[in-house]
Amino acid sequence: MTTSREDLLHAGLAPDTLTVAAGRPPREHDAPVNAPIVLSTTYHETRAPVQGDRVYARGSNPTWDPFEEALGALEGAGLPALVFGSGLGAAAAALSLVPTGGAVVMPRHAYAGSLSLAADLAAQGRFELRTVDVADTAGVIEELSALAARFDAGQVMLWLESPTNPMLEVAELAVLTEAAHATGAIVVADNTFNTPIVHRPLASGVDVVLHSVTKWLAGHSDVVLGALVTTDPALRERLLAHRTLHGAIAGPFEVWLALRGLRTLALRMERSQATAASLAHRLVDHPGVRRVRYPGLPSDPGHARAASQFDGFGGIVSIELDDVETADALVASVRLWLPATSLGGVESLIERRRRQPAEPKTVPEALVRLSVGIENPEDLWADLDKALRHASGRYPTNTTTGTTDTTEVPAR
Numbered sequence: 001m002t003t004s005r006e007d008l009l010h011a012g013l014a015p016d017t018l019t020v021a022a023g024r025p026p027r028e029h030d031a032p033v034n035a036p037i038v039l040s041t042t043y044h045e046t047r048a049p050v051q052g053d054r055v056y057a058r059g060s061n062p063t064w065d066p067f068e069e070a071l072g073a074l075e076g077a078g079l080p081a082l083v084f085g086s087g088l089g090a091a092a093a094a095l096s097l098v099p100t101g102g103a104v105v106m107p108r109h110a111y112a113g114s115l116s117l118a119a120d121l122a123a124q125g126r127f128e129l130r131t132v133d134v135a136d137t138a139g140v141i142e143e144l145s146a147l148a149a150r151f152d153a154g155q156v157m158l159w160l161e162s163p164t165n166p167m168l169e170v171a172e173l174a175v176l177t178e179a180a181h182a183t184g185a186i187v188v189a190d191n192t193f194n195t196p197i198v199h200r201p202l203a204s205g206v207d208v209v210l211h212s213v214t215k216w217l218a219g220h221s222d223v224v225l226g227a228l229v230t231t232d233p234a235l236r237e238r239l240l241a242h243r244t245l246h247g248a249i250a251g252p253f254e255v256w257l258a259l260r261g262l263r264t265l266a267l268r269m270e271r272s273q274a275t276a277a278s279l280a281h282r283l284v285d286h287p288g289v290r291r292v293r294y295p296g297l298p299s300d301p302g303h304a305r306a307a308s309q310f311d312g313f314g315g316i317v318s319i320e321l322d323d324v325e326t327a328d329a330l331v332a333s334v335r336l337w338l339p340a341t342s343l344g345g346v347e348s349l350i351e352r353r354r355r356q357p358a359e360p361k362t363v364p365e366a367l368v369r370l371s372v373g374i375e376n377p378e379d380l381w382a383d384l385d386k387a388l389r390h391a392s393g394r395y396p397t398n399t400t401t402g403t404t405d406t407t408e409v410p411a412r
């Protein structure tokens, strides 16, 4: 007997179970329990192809199917996801849903790449781009109403990202989605930071969910991939047609790795979130840190919203230091944290975001984003604490040996 796609999608299993159980090959005697990697670019035709046949590997690959089933199930879509060659490839497909001459509303602190892509399309005259403070619910609704007066239904897209990268602002997803739909706008939510373990935006009525699979979902900093998920079969058809025609497809090996990574998503998130929370609480009291942004901190402006909407607070913490020099010195001083861009891998990464030219200018220059991995929390803290003291001059270097004098670390 086989376990069909529908069985899993409708079984009401918890997300952590779905990460393991969804996207398995049929239960047949001697069949493999993990999907194989299929590298063929073309498929046998023993009759004239009909709608849905594979035919050619730009349109379909058997290695995509289990990953798309698993992610679709995790987001509660009732339909398989669509995997793309990168998160931005998926973003380009999502933005293609906006008709020429329409408008897109984006958080002013959305992921810099999404903002750059939308700005590029706007400069080409594809659509008008408006940016908003996504945490300011009334402000976003005001913008949507203003656009509704100038555009027809279906011409406007509200692009949500929550929490935002790297400012960690939290949007009221259900409220904003309802308001957007009332004006006839379509809603996309970038769920990269939360992952379906923490939040499933389709349940808030969002039309399309976007993932940079590169980050938490694949989780090992070794594949670049993206995905879109929707509950609407007609929208999925349009997005699939865009993927096939524009060609932003994923390599089979990358998708196989992503499914392998997805199997441990719940465990990785559990660990990263627990460590992120513990680091955030300790960083608040650190003399070298001006401000800590983490939705899990009761003092954080997004805390109440995150607590009421999400099943967790994520694995990203952003800190503000005194100035750029201190921030750069921190990144240069860590020994365990890896100074690198990206996020969501098993290894903890640290980056001053404004070093990227595309980063919005309203992101503080001295903001450092921490992507918390799964290493021992005390090792991560010790390294960060030491590097912070060193960077902020509160932890003098031994002048005779040139080494950092660990005896001067005050007890914590």
Ligand SMILES: *Cc1c(COP(=O)(O)O)cnc(C)c1O
Binding pocket: 086, 087, 088, 089, 111, 113, 114, 161, 165, 190, 192, 193, 211, 212, 213, 214, 215, 224, 225, 226
């Ligand atoms: C990285 C990222 C993207 C872009 O994904 P790529 O896989 O790098 O193309 C989109 N959104 C967010 C929030 C991201 O962090």
